[in-house]
Amino acid sequence: MTGTDDATGERDIVPSLPATPTGAIRYWTAGMSTVLAGLLALGAYAGSVGLVVAALVTVGLLAWGWPALVDLPSPRGTTTVLALAGTAAVLSVALADAEPRLEWLALALAGAVVAEFVHQLLRRDGRPRLVESVSGTIAGVVVLGSVSAVLALVDAPAGAAGVLTWAVCVAVALLVLLAPVSSRLIMGLAMVVAAAVGALLGTALDDGTALAGAVCGGLCAAVALVLHRLLSVLPAAGRAPGWLALSAAPLASSGMVAYVVLRLALG
Numbered sequence: 220m221t222g223t224d225d226a227t228g229e230r231d232i233v234p235s236l237p238a239t240p241t242g243a244i245r246y247w248t249a250g251m252s253t254v255l256a257g258l259l260a261l262g263a264y265a266g267s268v269g270l271v272v273a274a275l276v277t278v279g280l281l282a283w284g285w286p287a288l289v290d291l292p293s294p295r296g297t298t299t300v301l302a303l304a305g306t307a308a309v310l311s312v313a314l315a316d317a318e319p320r321l322e323w324l325a326l327a328l329a330g331a332v333v334a335e336f337v338h339q340l341l342r343r344d345g346r347p348r349l350v351e352s353v354s355g356t357i358a359g360v361v362v363l364g365s366v367s368a369v370l371a372l373v374d375a376p377a378g379a380a381g382v383l384t385w386a387v388c389v390a391v392a393l394l395v396l397l398a399p400v401s402s403r404l405i406m407g408l409a410m411v412v413a414a415a416v417g418a419l420l421g422t423a424l425d426d427g428t429a430l431a432g433a434v435c436g437g438l439c440a441a442v443a444l445v446l447h448r449l450l451s452v453l454p455a456a457g458r459a460p461g462w463l464a465l466s467a468a469p470l471a472s473s474g475m476v477a478y479v480v481l482r483l484a485l486g
Contacts, residue, residue, distance in 0.1 A: 260383045270382070271309060308366075384420040
């Protein structure tokens with residue numbers, strides 16, 4: 220418990236926020252994150268269509284749950300914008316047949332920003348909390364843009380093994396959060412474990428090294444864990460459909476990190 224003294228000298232008690240949702244929802248969230256990571260990894264080995272389908276499933280869950288998770292007004296319009304933005308981002312990378320594979324991603328994300336402004340213009344509720352609605356939706360668009368970057372890894376030197384390394388490391392880091400360890404230590408422990416797993420998987424990459432895998436695993440886990448910590452304390456994190464977005468967002472947010480790290484390390 221934490222608190223501060225107010226003007227009357229009485230102590231205002233504020234409960235400390237948990238690092239993760241409590242109860243069974245913790246396991247549901249971690250389990251769904253693991254399932255999504257597995258789908259993306261299997262999709263990478265199944266071919267471009269399989270990876271696109273897995274990415275679109277992630278997009279759908281995040282788009283559905285994001286407005287509830289961050290408590291945005293006009294949730295149906297926001298979900299529509301996010302679904303369209305995520306689909307456009309995924310297809311912009313999947314349909315690019317030559318390097319740079321991310322060439323059209325910026326255009327897809329710019330179109331999503333325009334779509335969000337159109338959404339606000341079409342609202343008929345007086346547009347309360349306008350700035351909050353726009354900023355919250357754009358934050359979701361950024362997360363969706365990040366996960367689309369992993370589609371470019373398959374045709375990069377990292378190949379499907381790069382997607383596997385990223386997905387497994389982030390899933391392991393999120394599973395470590397379930398361990399009965401102090402909240403002050405758990406994030407550091409999760410990053411160390413993810414880096415160790417990445418080092419093991421790094422040797423499976425073409426021309427890869429344990430160092431490249433460890434850096435990828437550690438950095439991707441760090442990004443995913445930070446976003447998880449930010450979102451997991453929200454009131455809707457323990458309720459559907461908010462917990463579905465909490466399952467998808469940390470994994471999705473680290474996709475661009477994996478792409479950048481593995482392209483720098485392997486070419």
